[in-house]
Amino acid sequence: MAEQDPKPKKAKGGSALGVIVPVLVLTLVAGGGGFVVGKQIIAKAKASVAGVGKPADAAPPVPIAVKELIPIVANLLTPEGSWVRLQTAIVYEKADAPQIDILSAKIADDMLAYLRTLTLTQLQGASGLQHLREDLSERAAVRSDGHVKEVMIEMMVIQ
Known part of the structure; x- marks a missing residue:
């Protein structure tokens, strides 16, 4: 008969640092992407408010x-x-x-x-x-x- 070990073996688990680092990296990447997209949206909004791209000879609206x-x-x-x-x-x-x-x-x-x-x-x-x-x-x-x-x-x- 095989003898059983009375002490259970500890399961190998990741440390807290192994979880925090990927989450931190992903958060920074998402934040940077949001910043870039936000800047592009603001630039387009400013351009449309300023009237860039409007035809100079646009007819007035018909009542x-x-x-x-x-x-x-x-x-x-x-x-x-x-x-x-x-x-x-x-x-x-x-x-x-x-x-x-x-x-x-x-x-x-x-x-x-x-x-x-x-x-x-x-x-x-x-x-x-x-x-x-x-x-x-x-x-x-x-x-x-x-x-x-x-x-x-x-x-x-x-x-």
Whole structure:
């Protein structure tokens, strides 16, 4: 029989210095990297505030206005008995203000006709809402000969 040693052997372990040195080195490397990146960000921010890179012949911004359209209630193509209520607003240049009342009525009629051709599956999800907004904006721009810049969907309820 083999004799067992009554004293257990000590496990070899690392000293505290073996742990502290790598942690200290990694902390210094991370701090130095943060310092360099921070300096680059500050330099870019100062350059953008100073106006470096701005074109000298930039056009002044065009004043725009927003007009809410009347709420539209339409039945969808499928499924039968489904309805949509759409509340929208149009964005246009202020210079086009005198004719916008007539254009807004035409745009609302066009939206009503378009909504009646849609199905419920075309309106589902975020992509369906995005496609609807893009289609309505494109139709409004065509209907107004480019006077309407964008259509904003304020609320849509499907029943």
